[in-house]
Amino acid sequence: MRSVDATLAADQILDALDPEQRAVATALHGPVCVLAGAGTGKTRAITHRIAYGVRTGAMVPQQVLAVTFTTRAAGEMRGRLRTLGAEGVQARTFHSAALRQLQYFWGRAVGGEPPRIVERKVQYVAEAASRCGIRLSRPELRDLTAEIEWSKVTQTAPEDYPAVVAKLRREAPRDPAETAAVYSEYEQLKLNRWVIDFEDVLLRTVGILETVPEVAQQVRSQYRHLVVDEYQDVSPLQQRLLELWLGDRQNLCVVGDASQTIYSFTGATPRFLLDFRARHPDAEVVKLVRDYRSTPQVVHLANGLLAQASGEAAAHRLELIAQTEAGPEPVFTEYADEPAEAEAVAHRIRDLVNSGTKASEIAVLFRTNAQSEVYEQALADLGLAVQMRGAERFFERAEVREARVLLGGQARSGDWTGLAATSADPLETQVRAVLAKRGLTAEPPSGSGSVRERWESLSAVARLAAEFASANPGAGLGEFTAELDARANLQHAPTVEGVTLASLHAAKGLEWDAVFLVGLSEGMMPITYAKTDEALEEERRLLYVGVTRARRHLHLSWWTTRTPGGRGSRVPCRFLDGLRPGSTARPGGGAKGRSGAGAAGGGRKRGPVRCRVCGSALSDARERKLRRCSDCPSTMDEGLFERLREWRGDLARARSVPAYVVFTDATLMAIAESRPTEIRQLAEIPGVGPAKLDQYAEDVLTLCTGGSESPESPESQECDAGDTTDTSDALDSEGARTDT
Structure with a gap:
């Protein structure tokens, strides 16, 4: 039987939830599927569900396994469960949980030392x-x-x-x-x-569970309740592991949003979320659509983005309902070039900070990591600190490890000789006095870089001491060092002051008071190589994730050329058509390619690529680029091809890059066969995306038309490093695959 105190505690847990969240928390026996939109409190709902199950006796903490996709998310979940009195629950990433099992069972299942x-x-x-x-x-x-x-x-x-x-x-x-x-x-x-990689951890664990029944049975006996967060991002391998953990039982709760599937390049698919009811006909399905994060203005824009989407995931989109008070309208701004955009964004951020918004509550989000440098410099020029999302974990930073050692030693010795504080001073004062040995000063150092980052880390520890003292009156340095140890074990890091710079992929799961979405130009968003309907819709979802990170202030901007002095041929992201002032929605929600130099893919039609000689469908990548079968007669202008090769070689040598970074041989052959005379025709050739049109169109068209004036010499051309590598050619060397 439950005690009276336990009953009251359980009821208090439910008091903090809205009706839909309460429905999640009280659905203690699976299968349960929670469809949770951005900002609807999904983590709150599932952690309260676990805590309520523990408090009512329906769940034993040690028999609950909650899995998610990042160490940060798992650490946050453990922190919340700890606060709710549900310590002992295993909240881990898929890989962390699998690795523990692999190491534990290796000797029995395989024998010998694990790789x-x-x-x-x-x-x-x-x-x-x-x-x-x-x-x-x-x-x-x-x-x-x-x-x-x-x-x-x-x-x-x-x-x-x-x-x-x-x-x-x-x-x-x-x-x-x-x-x-x-x-x-x-x-x-x-x-x-005798080594394994990250993916092998899952594969080997699956192999053991599939082939050693007694091990599978032991795991299922240990974990009676399974919870999966961000279920739209599971891969087929992770789904297989989940099924082996579950066996023939039904106590499974999954949470996800198909509209936030943005990691398909890693194998993630929303298929398992969308088909959950088909696999579990008796599943209870709860939808969370009350958005507690963003203003009605931000929510309206987010809903508008998805309203124009297509595909199966779009058919299951959740219409968010804002629950916060009204705020400012999203701001849309066009800039001449990227440095101008960065400078203006930095000044807007300074204005926000001066008006009372914390720097840690502001983020600049971009499509690729390569875009970060110009914004980091612009912010540093104004004396604004930055923090890069995706950097080293807080408690693994050298200065934070040193701080924990120093504070622990001070707590044990109690000797304040030579320090600017005593044991009678407030806890924060004590901590600042100890950390002064490692460079914590009253005022931050100027500029950016490692010195400023070190100061920000130490300052975050001091602020955490103030928060801890406020929540625990009378607590001393010993109690605080114990709190730091507990947080380090949970990876429950404090907030570091500084404007966040992050890719859209890395921003998933986070939120800020003010968000600046930058570089929203065609060819960057959607990215140049997103050419299929599926890839374009994922780009739309990525932008949706960016929009829904904002609580109150949202700024969206783009440039017409990336390099100062370049041709202003870029146009705003197609997904903003009909949403930004002065624009109109396009048929199909703007998903189809645009024509003109600024369009990703150059407005070429999607669908089967057919040979322009015999009409056969082409599947080989080289044949598709040439737009003819390899055995069909070529119409290539040999002289033009050689002129193009010579021009490419000169340009590559001047920029110290391999020749294929400019154009591959196959693209040059396609140009020499098509002999385009205007930008529209050049843009239709596979391998010639917006970035390359911006840089090379004039030279290539001069060569193709046989103009008497030679193309401008490579030495006098400005090299747009970002667009050089961010190509639609065979070498797609932009860093989207590593954003996560």
Whole structure:
């Protein structure tokens, strides 16, 4: 029986929830599917569900396993459960939970010492490629590594890879047969050296659970209740592991939002969320649509973005209902170039800080990590500190580890000789006095960089001391160091003061009072290489995630050219059509490509690419680029091809980049066969995206039309480094695959 106190505590847990959240919390026996929109309190709902289950006796803490996708999210969940009195619940990432099981059961299931985990798999992929006689540039190596990761999480074996790629019509980064060969050699290399990679942790755990029934039974006996957060992001491999954990039981609660699926390049799919009711006909489904995060103005824009979407995920979109008071309208701004945008954004941020908004409550979000530098510099020029999302974990920073050691030693010794504080002073004063030994001053150092980052970390520890003292009157340095230890174990980090700079992928799950979405120009958002309907819709969802990070202030901006003095041919992101002032919605919600130099894909039509000679459908990447079968007659202008090659070589040497970064041979052949005379025709050639049109269109068209005036010399051209690597050609070396 429950005690009176336990009953009251359980009722108090429910008092903090709205009707839909309460429905989640009281659905203690599965299967349960929670469809939770952005800002609707999904983490609150599921942590209160676990806490309510523990308080009522329906769940034993040690028998609950809650899994999510990032260490930060797992740490936050553990922190909330601890606050709610549900300590002992295992809240982990999929990989962390699997690794614990793998290490624990290896001796019994396999025998001997378990393999060690490789720290940098890219080195093994590079060696495997070399053994296959394949030389790779750093971007190519990164893309190939990501492709191997995708293959493993989708449970695709090396020998099956070419067929799977063809069946899915997946745009592979290089020839599928080469990828399969390197993939196979990579797996053999790991086996020979008795190491495993990140994906192997899941694969090996799945293998043990599938082949050793007594181990599977023990795991299922240990974990009677399973909770999965961000369920729209599970891969087929993670789903298989989840099914093995669950067995034939029904106590499963999943939470997700198909409109926030943004990691398909890692193998994530919303399919398991959308099909949950089909697999579990008796499932209780609860929808959370009350948005407690954003103003009605922000919510209206977010709903408008999804209203124009297409595809199955869009059909299951959740219409958010704002619950906060009204705020300012989102601001849309066009700039001449990226530096102008960065400078203006920095000044707006300074105004917000001067008017009372904390720097830690402001974020600048961009599509690729390569965009961060110009904004970091602009903020530093105004004396504003920054923090990069996705950097080293807070409690793993050297200065934070030192601070914990110093504070622990001071608490044990009690000797305040030589310090600017005593044991009678407030806790924050004591902490600041101790950390002054490691560089914590009353005022922050000027500029940015490692010195400022160190100061921000130490300052965050001091602020945490003030918060701890406020919540625990009379607590001393000993109690505070114990709190730091507990937080470190939970990865429950304090907030660091400073404007956050992050990619849209890294911003998932976070929120700020003010959000600046920058670089929303066609070719950057949606990204150049997003050419299929599915890829474009994922780009829309990525922008939706960015919009829904904002609580009150939302600024959206774009530039017409990335480099000062360049041709202003870029246009605003198509997803904003009909939403920004002065624009109109396009048929199909703007998902179709635009024509003109600023359009991603140059407005080319999607669908089967057919040979322009015989009309056959083309599947080979090279044939699609040439737009003809390899055995159909070529109409290439040999003289033009050689002029293009010579121009490309001069430009590549001047910029110290490989020639294929400018254009691949296949693209030059396609240009020499098509002989375009205007930008629209050039934009229709695969491999010629907006970035390359901005930089090379004038030169290429001059060569194609046989103009007497030679293209401008490479030495006199400005090199837009971001657009050079952010291409739609065979080398897609932009860093989206590594954003997460």
